[in-house]
Amino acid sequence: MQREKAKKNQIVVTMSILLLFLFSFIISSFPVYARSPVVVIQPGHSVGYDPGATNSSTGITEAAVNAAVAGKVATKLKQLGYTVYLTHPVAGCSVQSLLTNVEANSLSNVANAINKIKPDLAISVHHNSGGSSASGYEFYWSSYRDFDQEGVYEVSGLWAGDMAFRDSSPCWAAQESKAFASVLEKNFNGIGIDHRKTVERDDYVQAHVTCPSVLIEGGFISNPSESLLLASDAFQEKMSGRIVNSVSEYFGGATKDEKAPTADSITTPESPTTNAVFTVTANGVKDDLSGVSGVRAAVWCDWNDLKWYPANNIGSGQWSVTVDIKNHEDRVGTYYIDYYATDNAGNDGYIGGETIDIVAVPSISNGVSSVRINNNQFKVYAKGFLNYSNLLFPTWSNNDGMDDIKWYQGVRQTDGSYAILVDNSDHGYDVGKYYTDVYGTDSNGKRVYLGGTTQNVEKIDDENNGMNTTSIMGLSTVSSQQLVNLYNSTGNTFPSYYTENGRNVDLNRFAQLYIEEANAEGIRADVAFAQAMKETGWLKFGGQVSISQFNFAGLGATDDGAAGMSFAQKYGDNENGIRMGIRAQIQHLKAYASTEPLNNACVDERFNLVKRGCAPYVEWLGQKENPNGYGWATGANYGQGIIDIMNRIS
The missing domain is CATH 2.60.40.650 (Immunoglobulin-like)
Known part of the structure; x- marks a missing residue:
């Protein structure tokens, strides 16, 4: 009998375990949702209805600053995954509001609306008013709650002419308010203004809500300089960030910001x-x-x-x-x-x-001088005036007197000189003679005339001033990396010949040499580099000019089979020879494009054979397209072939 009873008990226990397991399995099959903390943000006062404190000298209102900070806090908390409400709307903030601006003018309405949704935390954002030199932030929490009358007593001195309530046995929400105030106090440290005090006081909202709540007085609107700081977007970002991190820390740090800033x-x-x-x-x-x-x-x-x-x-x-x-x-x-x-x-x-x-400044003499860049621009240099500061360059054209005068601030160059870039678009597109004077400030603070120069800006015929012409002269607007990228985009391999036997010029250095030499003569580097690629077949050569000559534009090579100049033979089978080959090509381009003198010593043996200035545009480098009948090459569309390569630069 005892054995049968024990057997029955065993069956009951087994069935109970099975039922418990089955019940647990059924329960576990339902999804479990983690509730995100609910936070309410109250922007103190109300824009358009109650401005709060106003600074008479800066015009800054407390309500506007409160709203800006509250909106940033609410937005950031929402992005972190909190359930967030504003007590009333903030312009530009999409976070849901509990009341209208009119309704929020009543603090009783505010407290009732907060209690209705039973949040986990409420924060009131205010800013202070006092003397014009008062400064710093404060935090307020209330031990007194209107629903908890046990332990309540009155104190004086917290409100002007009125008594305040405190509670000797504060409820849980009041104790948590104090804890959150301590978190705020720690995280606000180092914000840029001082912490004045953290006070236990029965502010209305904090004393009438059922959740933990703290009122923040972020600084003094009555202080003119501090009001400007408080109204700045940068400081508001800083303050809102400190508040958000305090909320995250209070709720356990699970949603704390751990990502660094980004940039576009x-x-x-x-x-x-x-x-x-x-x-x-x-x-x-x-x-x-x-x-x-x-x-x-x-x-x-x-x-x-x-x-x-x-x-x-x-x-x-x-x-x-x-x-x-x-x-x-x-x-x-x-x-x-x-x-x-x-x-x-x-x-x-x-x-x-x-x-x-x-890059280095082209070789220029001491004194005041000018260099023509292209038909619309020229550069003025002032060199050797080491005892003067704040160099100014008044510049004007000779059309209609000095009505277009512009005072340019000199920019220090890599050789210690000062320079300006003049574009005739800043002078009503005037053509003709331009005048530039230079003034500097001496050690006694007196402005002194240092010298002057002139430059001609040429009139350009309409047929040459359209979209179909590309100037050869000008400041280089491409980088060496862009030239490298252009070459690599073709699938060609840069010749190892230039890096062997101590030459040590790789593609990066080769492109940089073009940038340096082009800038030295005021030639566009993209024009020179593209021409070299056209002339050499992307440095494969293969014609009558060989790779060992460092002749990148076929200088001296003629239709009757002449091989042309060898810069390696004349200037060295090394980087210097490569540089001189590039320099000669660029100087030859300048001969066609400009009547200006060379800045470097001439290494182009054919420079004086060119009719100076006969082809200022890339399109005119081919004789068939040049209206003057001159040109670098006899083949059709020579210049357009260079343009096609330039258009591939990105």
């Missing part, structure tokens, strides 16, 4: 350039959650001269650094700029980089 692009000025000072800009720098706290850039030409520059916030997500090559031992060459950014949560990372080619 990094831009440099025109490259290559002879300017010794240049500015590089990071565009679209942003951090949606915590805001951007700082940006910096690493800049170097050689690893030995790497320097860090703090970037300036110029607004609209743009941060810039200005680099002076004197900080890099006045090196010329390719400068590398890498940008890094930090957010208000402390996340830091690389946001992008760019390069700029700094």
Whole structure:
């Protein structure tokens, strides 16, 4: 009998276990959802209805600053996955509101609306008013709650002329309010203004809501300088980021911002350039959650001269650094700029980089001189005025007196001279003679006349001034890397001949030599490089000119089979010979394109055989297309073939 009873009990236990397992399996088959914390943000006062504190000298209102910060906080929290509400609307913020602006004018309405949705946290965003020199932020929490009367007592001094309530046995929501105030206090440290105090006070919303709640007084609107800081987007980003991270920390840090800022692009000025000072800009720098706290850039030409520059916030997500090559031992060459950014949560990372080619200034004499760049532009140099600062270049044409005068600020060049670029579009497209004077400031602060120069800007016939002409003269707007990319895009392999036996000129160096030599004579590097590729079949040669001659444009090679000049034989079977071959080609181009003298010593033995200035345009380099009957080559569409190669540069 005992055995049968035990057997029955065993069956019951077994069935119970099976039923429990089956029940657990059924329950586990249903999805389980983790509830995200619900947070309500109250923008103190109301734009258009209740401005709050107003600074009479700056015109900044508390309501506007409250709304801006509250909107940023609500948006960031929503992006982190919180369920977020605003008590009333903020312009430009898509977060849902509990009340209209009119309804929110009643603090009773605000507290009731918050309690209705039973949130996990409520934050009131305010800014303070006091004396014109008052400064700093404050936090307020209430131990008193209207639904909990046990332990309530009155104190004076917290409100002007009125008593305040406190609770000696605060409820859970009140205790958590104090805890959240402590988190805010820690995270606001180092924000840029001082922490004044954290106060236990029965502000209406904090005393009448059932959830943890803190009121933030972010700074003093009554202080003119502080009001401007509080109204700035940068400071609002910083403050909203500190609030958001405090919320994340309060709820356990599971949704804390851990991503560094990003940027849309990094831009440099025109490259290559002879300017010794240049500015590089990071565009679209942003951090949606915590805001951007700082940006910096690493800049170097050689690893030995790497320097860090703090970037300036110029607004609209743009941060810039200005680099002076004197900080890099006045090196010329390719400068590398890498940008890094930090957010208000402390996340830091690389946001992008760019390069700029700094090249040597063409050889110029001391004094004031000008160099024609093309039919519309010329450059004026002032060299040797080391004892003067703030060089100014007033420039005007001789048409209608000095009505088009423009004062240009001199830009320091890589050789220590100062220069300006004059474009006749800045002078009403006047043609004829232009005058430039140069003034500098001496050690006594007196402006002194240093000299002057003139330059002719030619009239261009309409038939030559259309879309069908491409100037040979001009500042190079392509970089050496673009020329490298052009060559590589063809599938050709750069000849190893140029790197062997101590020549040591690879494709990167070859392209850089074209940039340097073209800039020295004011010839467009893309024109010269494209012509060389056309003449040599992308450096395969194969005709009467051989690769060993370093003759990249067939100089001296004629239709009767003459091989042409050998720059390796005359100037060395090395980098210098290669450079001289490039220089001769560019000088020959200048002979056709301009009547200006050469800046470097002439290495083109055929320079004086050219009718100077007979082909200022690429299209005119072929005799058949040149209206004057002159040209570099006799074949049809010679210039267009160069244009076709140039159009492949990207």
